[in-house]
Amino acid sequence: MRILVLGAGALGGYYGSRLLEAGADLAFLVRARRQEQLRRNGLVVHCPVFGTTQRAVTALQAQEVQPGWDLVLLTCKAYDLQDAIAAIRPAIGPETAILPVLNGIAHVARLREAFGEAAVLGGVARIAATLTPEGEVRNLGQWRTLTVGELNGRITPRVTDFVALAAKGGIQAEAAPDIRGALWAKLVMLGTLAGATVLMRGTVGQILRAPGGPGFLRSLLERNAAIAAHHGAPLAPKVLETIQDIFADPASKLTASMLRDLEGGGRIESDAILGELLEGARRAGIDPALHELIMLHARTYEQRRAEEAGP
Numbered sequence: 207m208r209i210l211v212l213g214a215g216a217l218g219g220y221y222g223s224r225l226l227e228a229g230a231d232l233a234f235l236v237r238a239r240r241q242e243q244l245r246r247n248g249l250v251v252h253c254p255v256f257g258t259t260q261r262a263v264t265a266l267q268a269q270e271v272q273p274g275w276d277l278v279l280l281t282c283k284a285y286d287l288q289d290a291i292a293a294i295r296p297a298i299g300p301e302t303a304i305l306p307v308l309n310g311i312a313h314v315a316r317l318r319e320a321f322g323e324a325a326v327l328g329g330v331a332r333i334a335a336t337l338t339p340e341g342e343v344r345n346l347g348q349w350r351t352l353t354v355g356e357l358n359g360r361i362t363p364r365v366t367d368f369v370a371l372a373a374k375g376g377i378q379a380e381a382a383p384d385i386r387g388a389l390w391a392k393l394v395m396l397g398t399l400a401g402a403t404v405l406m407r408g409t410v411g412q413i414l415r416a417p418g419g420p421g422f423l424r425s426l427l428e429r430n431a432a433i434a435a436h437h438g439a440p441l442a443p444k445v446l447e448t449i450q451d452i453f454a455d456p457a458s459k460l461t462a463s464m465l466r467d468l469e470g471g472g473r474i475e476s477d478a479i480l481g482e483l484l485e486g487a488r489r490a491g492i493d494p495a496l497h498e499l500i501m502l503h504a505r506t507y508e509q510r511r512a513e514e515a516g517p
């Protein structure tokens with residue numbers, strides 16, 4: 207399978223490296239700085255499951271990309287989506303599938319508008335990974351899940367072929383008939399994790415060990431689940447239970463990638479995750495006070511970041 211991975215950051219680098227391990231014919235579509243880094247050092251990935259790998263990879267810039275790909279794995283941040291759409295356009299032929307693994311929901315509609323409904327798959331990544339300042343990819347835990355599905359619910363060969371290849375590379379991959387439900391479930395989980403850990407600047411465990419923390423987490427999760435239900439994606443009781451368990455472990459060291467980005471002084475996906483849920487709460491007639499506070503906190507960080515960067 208010929209795969210083009212847009213981005214060689216945390217997710218692109220990690221999943222791309224596992225797909226290469228499985229024998230995929232794969233190239234990365236990157237920008238100039240990352241291309242230079244990859245050409246100099248190769249792709250370095252640290253993983254508690256597979257150890258450290260360093261391999262030479264094909265890294266192309268947008269102007270070097272030709273058509274002929276079976277699948278484009280889209281791994282940019284939400285705020286880079288517009289540029290990424292332009293960058294992958296020359297790679298997309300009539301048979302090319304586009305598999306985004308971004309957090310959030312809105313990117314799916316934007317991709318379908320840009321490339322047509324049939325081209326776009328849904329993807330949900332469960333992994334806690336980061337790109338270090340040295341340009342190395344680090345999987346911070348054991349998670350390496352990828353859930354993939356057609357938006358119309360059919361299980362097609364392009365989905366099962368990709369899932370089989372990913373599984374061969376050690377990714378915990380599965381084909382999902384209800385990928386829209388999986389995207390919403392992820393947004394409920396991540397909206398709670400990012401909202402809480404960014405606002406409180408601590409791990410799930412630290413929030414739970416603080417007086418008032420358990421009630422805050424419970425209330426945010428309940429509201430997020432109600433927002434999903436209002437948008438036609440109620441969480442199955444087992445899925446909700448699994449998410450509740452994540453927010454009930456006082457020893458948990460879990461934080462959201464958004465908190466890591468914020469603590470590193472980077473951009474955050476405030477609109478795509480926190481803003482989506484705030485708007486969702488308003489549309490659903492759910493008290494938006496918690497979401498407004500979380501969003502204001504994120505906006506204040508963004509304002510401060512912009513002012514410190516100067517004109």
Ligand SMILES: NC(=O)C1=CN([C@@H]2O[C@H](COP(=O)(O)OP(=O)(O)OC[C@H]3O[C@@H](n4cnc5c(N)ncnc54)[C@H](OP(=O)(O)O)[C@@H]3O)[C@@H](O)[C@H]2O)C=CC1
Binds near residue numbers: 235293
């Ligand atoms: N990290 C995590 O643990 C998880 C992240 N996610 C989600 O996955 C998505 C990706 O996150 P993550 O991997 O952490 O992000 P990273 O910032 O680590 O990687 C994104 C990469 O995309 C590249 N990129 C963006 N636009 C372009 C473009 N036009 N052309 C070429 N390259 C481009 C960036 O390159 P450049 O360096 O040039 O800017 C960057 O290296 C996000 O939506 C995130 O929320 C989901 C699950 C877990």
Ligand SMILES: CC(C)(CO)C(=O)C(=O)O
Binds near residue numbers: 331333395396399464
């Ligand atoms: C919640 C988690 C770790 C799961 O993949 C994630 O998506 C993120 O932190 O962005």
